[in-house]
Amino acid sequence: MKKTAIAGAVIMCASTFCPALQQSDRGSQVTRDPIVTELQDSDAFFQTATRAPRPARDNSRRVESLLQRMTLEEKVGQMTQLEIGMVTTGKDQGIQIDSAKLEKAVIKYGVGSILNVKDQALPIEKWHDIIRKIQEASQRNRLKIPVIYGIDSIHGANYVRGSTLFPQEIGMAATWNPALMQRVAEITAVETRAAGIPWTFSPVLDLGRQPLWPRFYETFGEDPYLAKVLAAAFVRGIEGDDISSPNHIATSLKHYVGYSFPLNGRDRTTSWIPENYLREYFLPTFAAGVKAGARTVMVNSAEINGIPGHINHHILTDILRGELGFQGVVVSDWEDIKKLVSQWKVAADEKEATRLSVLAGIDMSMVPSDYTFSDLLIQLVKEGRVPMSRIDEAVRRVLRLKFDLGLFENPTLMAPMASLGTAESRQVSLQAARESLTLLKNEKNLLPLTKDRKVLVTGPTANSLISLNNGWTYVWQGNNADLYPKDRPTVLQAIQAKVGKNVTYVPGTTLDKELDIPAAVRAARDADVAIVCLGEGSYCETPGNITDLTLDEAQLKLAEAIEATGKPVVLVLVEGRPRVINRIVDRAGSILMAYNPSNEGGTAIADVLFGDYTPSGKLPFTYPRTANGFINYDHKLFETEETSFGNTAFKPQFEFGHGLSYTTFSYSDLKLAQKTMPMNGQLNVNVTVTNTGQRSGKETVVLYVRDVVATVVPPGKRVKRFAKIYLEPAQSRTLTFTLGRDDLSFIGSNNKSMVEPGDFEVIVGNLKDKFTLGPGEQTQRRRERLSRR
Ligand code: BGC
Secondary structure (H helix, E strand, O other), rough: OEEEEOOOOOEEOOOOOOOOOOOOOHHHHHOOOOOOOEEOHHHHHHHHHHOOOOOOOOOOOHHHHHOOOOOOHHHHHEEEEEEEHOEEEEHHHHHHOOHHHHHHHHHHOOEEEEEEEOOOOEHHHHHHHHHHHHHHHHHHOOOOOEEEEEOOOOOOOOEOOOEOOOOOOHHHHHHHHHHHHHHHHHHHHHHHHHHOOEEEEEEEEEOOOOOOOOOOOHOOOOOHHHHHHEEEEHHHHHHHHOOOOOOOOOEEEEEOOOOOOOOOOOOOOEOOOOOHHHHHHHHHHHHHHHHOOOOOEEEEEEEEEEEHHHHHHHHHHHHHHHHOOOOOOEEOOOOOOHHHHOOOOOOHHHHHHHHHHHHHHHHHHHOOOOHHHHHHHHHHHHHHOOOOHHHHHHHHHHHHHHHHHHOOOOOOOOHHHOOOEEEEEHHHHHHHHHHOOOOEEEEHOOOOOOOOOOOEOOOOOOOOOHHHHHOEOOEEEOOOHHHHOOOOOOOHHHHHHHHHHHHHEEEEOOOEEEEHHHHHHHHHHOOEEEEEEEOOOOOOOHHHHHOEEEHHHHHHHHHHHHHOOOOOEEEEEEEOOOEEEEHHOOOOEEEOOOOOOOOOHHHHHHHHHHOOOOOOOOOOOOOOOOOOOOOOOEEEEHHOOOOHHHHOOOOOOEEOOOOOOOEEEEEEEEOOOEEEEEOEEEEEEEEEEEEEOOOOEEEEEEEEEEEEEOOOOEOEEEEEEEEEEEEOOOOEEEEEEHHHEEHOEEEEOOOEEEEOOOOEEEEEEOOOEEEOOOOOOOEEEEEEEEOOO
């Protein structure tokens, strides 16, 4: 029997799909969400999330005294990170610590860090056994320096069996709910620490501006402002105020920087990003993460402008340390020092690659499967080609991280086992999944469906937990069906649980092959409505490369055939990137974008389809209409002008920020406090939002600013603030946002932030107003005095 706590009550659940998690949320019951956000101002949230963490105990004297006692070999050991296979034998659940291997890694080489799972997520007891044995070995070392274990907890503690999984980052972005993001991150931290692991390689702070990229779903979407608020929430949730607490762990901001914008869309390939755009778009999330206190940063595996991330001194040292003030550990990505030779050809051999990357600013190398890094770096120092001061700097950072995490006091510090996979965490995951779901189209209010209708469920993602989760789920590629929990419903099972015998299921196709489309068509003719679940399977990194964003032909054919029956069609898109669907949009009555909502996603989707939850997600990216027609929302104005471009003007399928509800909201009374804003002043913007429909619901209010004329071609608009509010029918709320000089700045062609006086537009919903940014307070006052005369 499971225990489920909802709104203070404890409900016992004996059934497979706990009904307590499925009961009706009609109307005001939305308030029962465990995290009800009345986020009135994203900026206030951001300021709180990036406030300086409580000063940790100052461990610098302990660090220095330890450093002074270390040999070169011991120091280089601390800079070395190996994968778990280097200390274990066996496969899958049969994995065991191999004492001879462990002795070599931890005693002989004194490696500072070990990472990841070998094959698949492990039960918590197994993790305890592995971590304990590794730390026992570390305590037999001369200086007893604990090993720091690191893992990819990407959407929850996904490599710990029984943990709570959450929507992938792209879905979290669609919630526009940073408080929820922070709570999700807190749970991820506890559940990772419960396994004895104090370090996660998350969040991904690459911007999702290239939808072909197979890691698109790992991002917070295309907008730097939304992504930076969520970045701060993620870091604050994982690290809290004190990373030595058993409830918190260290983050790693990745992949610093510019990894997500490959020219050809494939993973780990070339980007061209001029520095002003790098700073304008790709840097702010990392700056926010650093400001929120992040302890480590992982480096971009690819190259930008011809310089691989791992040897880019300007980015790793001048900008990260010099400008952003980062003081933590910079870790390489997987095997990336070797790839400087094998892939990027910027070094003739591994020794030179090691030298270049350590001098550029790498503190720890994810080697990960041999000892070359240690051997070569020792040689380089002995030959005087890498100064001891650089080694000391890196080791100091690694030691400080370990001290601050409390590993010296307790190398196996753990959160209680009981904190894993609790009912409360599951409820948070359900809320996150529900809030992420984005209603893209709803003609004639086809949705919500009444529960008495005969429903056909079809399509390859209808009965797949793998599609609901995507990569980084129990295994790297997320594709081992046996490891998924048996008590979490797929979309089909959740619909069956809700409407019982009125459901027929015919798969129709696999992800890329026709099975029996005519059978699905026959079933559609017999049904009142067809729910067609399309999208993608699971993938991540290079295996997820594609060359065409268009949804697979078999799936398009299935949808077309069902639409041709004339029955109402609801498309449900379960996908990590926006696959092009223009052939099937017009004849679909409703389209629900689900992203990868994870294990509670089936329930959440059924709740929205049948009206037990009112959707509130908004697209965190622009949904392209054609495979070659991709454009971001903050494009230059002329690019979408049909007057200039006719049919070739860019016209997205669905705009960034788009998302419908079962209720309606109207915007009124956009009021700017002044028509001019002094250069260093502030401007209050008020807007009133009213729920004009029949149901209660949540609305994300987004404030955009357009710089009318600027010396660097200005984008049509940029997000500057948002709020997420809950309104009962007929209820209104007036929001006040305060804009300052920084909100009007941009990166000039000299790569510096600048603000230019002149006109700006404020856009909220369908409302617009204008103000002028004055040249300076004194001039402003003088002008005002003059105009009064
Ligand atoms: C990925 C990183 C990940 C690392 C360790 C790499 O291939 O790029 O995001 O943290 O592997 O699993």
